[in-house]
Amino acid sequence: MPEEIMENEGEKELIKQGICPVCKAKLRHTEGCIECTNCGWSLCLEA
Ligand SMILES: [Zn+2]
Numbered sequence: 001m002p003e004e005i006m007e008n009e010g011e012k013e014l015i016k017q018g019i020c021p022v023c024k025a026k027l028r029h030t031e032g033c034i035e036c037t038n039c040g041w042s043l044c045l046e047a
Contacts, residue, residue, distance in 0.1 A: 020036035022036065023041070025038035025039065032044055032046075033045070
């Protein structure tokens with residue numbers, strides 16, 4: 001499903017830029033994780 005892949009890539013790009021993919025607020029980096037203080041979205045990176 002190409003649309004899903006594109007959405008995923010866009011999300012990754014936003015995260016790379018430090019922007020929440022949900023609400024577009026600035027992300028906060030914590031130990032091994034990235035979180036959005038605005039909407040509560042978070043992502044923990046492994047390794
Ligand atoms: Zn957010």
